[in-house]
Amino acid sequence: MKKPLYQQVILDLEKKIKTEMKPNDRLPSERQLLKEYGVSRNTIRLALNDLEERGVIYRLHGKGTFVSTIYLDQTNLGSMYSFSEQMSEAGHKPTTQNRTLELVTPEEDVANQLNLKAGEKAYKLVRLRLADGVPLMYGETYLPEKIFPNLKMSDLKENLYTVMKQKYNEQSILAFEDVQAVNLDENDSKILGVKPGDASLKIFRRTINDKNVPIEFTISLARGDRFIYRSRQYNHLI
Amino acid sequence: MKKPLYQQVILDLEKKIKTEMKPNDRLPSERQLLKEYGVSRNTIRLALNDLEERGVIYRLHGKGTFVSTIYLDQTNLGSMYSFSEQMSEAGHKPTTQNRTLELVTPEEDVANQLNLKAGEKAYKLVRLRLADGVPLMYGETYLPEKIFPNLKMSDLKENLYTVMKQKYNEQSILAFEDVQAVNLDENDSKILGVKPGDASLKIFRRTINDKNVPIEFTISLARGDRFIYRSRQYNHLI
DNA sequence: TGTAGAAGGTGGTACTAACCAGTTAAAGAT
DNA sequence: ATCTTTAACTGGTTAGTACCACCTTCTACA
Numbered sequence: 001m002k003k004p005l006y007q008q009v010i011l012d013l014e015k016k017i018k019t020e021m022k023p024n025d026r027l028p029s030e031r032q033l034l035k036e037y038g039v040s041r042n043t044i045r046l047a048l049n050d051l052e053e054r055g056v057i058y059r060l061h062g063k064g065t066f067v068s069t070i071y072l073d074q075t076n077l078g079s080m081y082s083f084s085e086q087m088s089e090a091g092h093k094p095t096t097q098n099r100t101l102e103l104v105t106p107e108e109d110v111a112n113q114l115n116l117k118a119g120e121k122a123y124k125l126v127r128l129r130l131a132d133g134v135p136l137m138y139g140e141t142y143l144p145e146k147i148f149p150n151l152k153m154s155d156l157k158e159n160l161y162t163v164m165k166q167k168y169n170e171q172s173i174l175a176f177e178d179v180q181a182v183n184l185d186e187n188d189s190k191i192l193g194v195k196p197g198d199a200s201l202k203i204f205r206r207t208i209n210d211k212n213v214p215i216e217f218t219i220s221l222a223r224g225d226r227f228i229y230r231s232r233q234y235n236h237l238i
Numbered sequence: 239m240k241k242p243l244y245q246q247v248i249l250d251l252e253k254k255i256k257t258e259m260k261p262n263d264r265l266p267s268e269r270q271l272l273k274e275y276g277v278s279r280n281t282i283r284l285a286l287n288d289l290e291e292r293g294v295i296y297r298l299h300g301k302g303t304f305v306s307t308i309y310l311d312q313t314n315l316g317s318m319y320s321f322s323e324q325m326s327e328a329g330h331k332p333t334t335q336n337r338t339l340e341l342v343t344p345e346e347d348v349a350n351q352l353n354l355k356a357g358e359k360a361y362k363l364v365r366l367r368l369a370d371g372v373p374l375m376y377g378e379t380y381l382p383e384k385i386f387p388n389l390k391m392s393d394l395k396e397n398l399y400t401v402m403k404q405k406y407n408e409q410s411i412l413a414f415e416d417v418q419a420v421n422l423d424e425n426d427s428k429i430l431g432v433k434p435g436d437a438s439l440k441i442f443r444r445t446i447n448d449k450n451v452p453i454e455f456t457i458s459l460a461r462g463d464r465f466i467y468r469s470r471q472y473n474h475l476i
Numbered sequence: 477t478g479t480a481g482a483a484g485g486t487g488g489t490a491c492t493a494a495c496c497a498g499t500t501a502a503a504g505a506t
Numbered sequence: 507a508t509c510t511t512t513a514a515c516t517g518g519t520t521a522g523t524a525c526c527a528c529c530t531t532c533t534a535c536a
Contacts, residue, residue, distance in 0.1 A: 004489060024350050029516060040491045045517090053291070055414060060353060062498035062516050174293075177469050181419040181437040181462030199419040199437040199462070224419030224437070231415050231469045242519060267486060278521040283487090300486050300528035 005039050009047035012037075014056060017067055027057065027065040055230055083129050083137065092131035099126040101153045103145060110142050113206050113217040121145045125156070128191065135193050136227070139220040147215055170215050172207040179203050179229050184221070192223050199224035243277050247285035250275075252294060255305055265295065265303040330369035337364040339391045344380055351444050351455040352382050359383045363394070366429070373431050374465060377458040385453055408453050416442040417467050422459070430461050437462035 003011075013027070021027075028036065033044045048065060051057045059065045087094035104124045106116065114122060122142045129137040141160070143151065148168055155163045164170045180202040189196040200221050207216040241249075251265070259265075266274065271282045286303060289295045297303045342362045344354065352360060363379040379398070381389060386406055393401045402408045418440040427434040438459050445454040460467075 006489075023347070031516085042492090043490060046489085048517095049287075055416070059517060060499090061518065062500080064499095064516060066350075179417055179439070179467040179469070180465075181439045181460075183421075183435070183437045183462075197421070197435055199421045201417070201419045224421075227419075229417040229467070231417070232412060244519075269486085280522085281520060284519085286487095297487060298529090299488070300530085302486060 006043045006046035025067045087131045095130045097128040098156050114214045137222045141218040175207045177205045244281045244284035259305050263305045333368045335366040336394050352452045375460040379456040410445040413445040
């Protein structure tokens, strides 16, 4: 279960950046890093590519590599993020409380998102995600029964997407995400352990499989002071 | 003006994928491609990495490289960029108030985002965007003077990106956007016509051109009750 | 006949070695 | 003193090689 070298470099660099460096600080040059880590420049660049892609660092030709300005100690919610992985990388201990799993007839808006006909049911999974025991994100996930028959709480010890893949052979290819800013009400703020009225990211995600069939709809609330949603927008003119 | 090899490979492969292939078709293996193009495997992988990142292809260990199921011919720069269009489509009448345009020496964080040296100036454009006369979004845009010399308020009757292209021959290739949820302070809430403390989306956008030079940095505040940040997330990782 | 295993394909990781292309500052010429 | 050149840094690109991990298929053994 040994991780590839370049991933170890990523983890180590990211940790150092978070704990020892501040925005716009310069990192050691690639040639210095390869000596420090005892790996090839190729491996260093693989790691730096990843960090650059995720916005942790930026590079300037001829000048050096620097810590990104915008990189707060916040967690990126974009690009199919894995809560657990990101929290682990940030040095926090992630936990997931699977609160309830029940078979329901969803409201119309949810049913529409999942392309359900009238009367068709879906599993509703309520989860709370914590880092170091502190609640950070609350989510309600709807999974169509016809696609995930016989889903059990015991399945959910694994990562949800792992269960989809292994038990049901379903794989998400594309997700549409809508991000909103909302003020938390009394109840939600209590769940997330912050003050009522505090700003929060509300994220609606609709995931589809390779046959263009919706397989998941999730509504999440993430603490505004701890999360950012990051995305890249391309404009290829080919 | 010659492009790097791996970028030529990207262009050629993407063209072939668009014109000759369909979703889930298998691409030639990396070792075949390096023979076809007469380049090293390193170069082929650089190209494939880019295509994978952008969701054009996906790779399966041991099996091969394939055309993505859903390949979007995305020509826009995402939600912020097409404010006017999106509002029109939603049946609203979009207007833009260009409030101020001045040449300033930006703060350090902005200067860094735009890769400005000490003392280099940038145009600061303050805009308010409205739909049906209601303020929805407030934005401060910084444009490097060396890239956009002699920018005038009268230029800005056009769409900003049109001006960039037509007057300065600058085209944005990629934008990084970070989205945060914040509580509005007294001042900002007044601008957007809502109550202090109301949740708002705060969006940082850094746009770069084809030479990897930053050409724009914008900080926007969008009313949480009226604005949704929408994005697509590809997934070929699991 | 069935199955384990080898063979050969795929992408993934890793190293070495150069050279190219921006940036900066020290060395040198005026 | 000032300007120009050069050298020495930076990241960017490319080639070549090797081995690992995963997947499919074919083959040989039981």
